[in-house]
Amino acid sequence: MTVLELFRYCKEKLSFSDSPEFDAICIFEDLLGIAKSKIYFNDISVTDEQVKKVEDVINRRKNGEPLQYILGKWDFYDLTFNVGKGVLIPRPETEVLVDFALEKIKDIKSPIIYDLCAGSGCIGLTVAYHRKDATVYLLEKEEGALKYLKSNKEKYNLDNAYVIQGDLFDIDFSQIPQADVILSNPPYIPASEIESLQKEVQFEPITALDGGTDGLDFYRCIAEKWASKVKNNGFIALECGEEQSDDIINLFSGKYSEKQVIYDFNNIDRIVTFGI
Secondary structure, three states: OEHHHHHHHHHHHOOOOOOHHHHHHHHHHHHOOOOHHHHOOOOOEOOHHHHHHHHHHHHHHHOOOOHHHHHOEEEEOOEEEEOOOOOOOOOHHHHHHHHHHHHHOOOOOOOEEEEEOOOOOHHHHHHHHHOOOOEEEEEEOOHHHHHHHHHHHHHOOOOOEEEEEOEOOEOOHHHOOOEEEEEEOOOOEOHHHHHHOOHHHHOOOHHHOEOOOOOOHHHHHHHHHHHHHEEEEEEEEEEOOOOOHHHHHHHOOOOOOEEEEEEOOOOOEEEEEEEO
């Protein structure tokens, strides 16, 4: 079997995917070590081991396992993050939050930043990477996610990023300084909707998805316990689910004079921000 024949076979078997050709290219490049430029040549043979790897991936994908977990990594912003079972997969819409944060802190000297519910660290570590003068604290409770968070910090040798294992709802604030910025992509899916999510999403940890009865438990906590930990002239920026922005703004009512809703590339309300 040639590379091209195996590629066509892989793409056909992945036809249930939203992007079978892209998925197949990722599999060939990252798992088989075959560059995209060589995929379309029909005079290169593949090994039995490479065929077996493709069959294994196809079966795992049919069972709903996300491609990102199979590859063990995923691109976010201009970095690549280690991911796997136990951690939320970075998504392109979250890049909107990073864009906003980097723009807002460009005139803040040596900002102190919190990334709450940090997961893989894609938000806080990306900010730390681009602002070496910033001090970024990344709070994460779950052991499964912490493994990837720590490995991603080490991968980019970010001495200005500090991983804290802790519970958003129960933390000793005396041990951490006032922040210029709080960023978070917290769990925001209503508990009753978890079972109806796509099969791939259900592979991700429920602790990173379940936002309580109405999906707003974590926003309430941030409004009640964390908002007062932001310095004057600082801000909070939170990712949210579709049509949640108004409810979140109401939770922060009276705490901040400036508020803004930012829409993603699908024109969905994606980020809610509050500033003093």
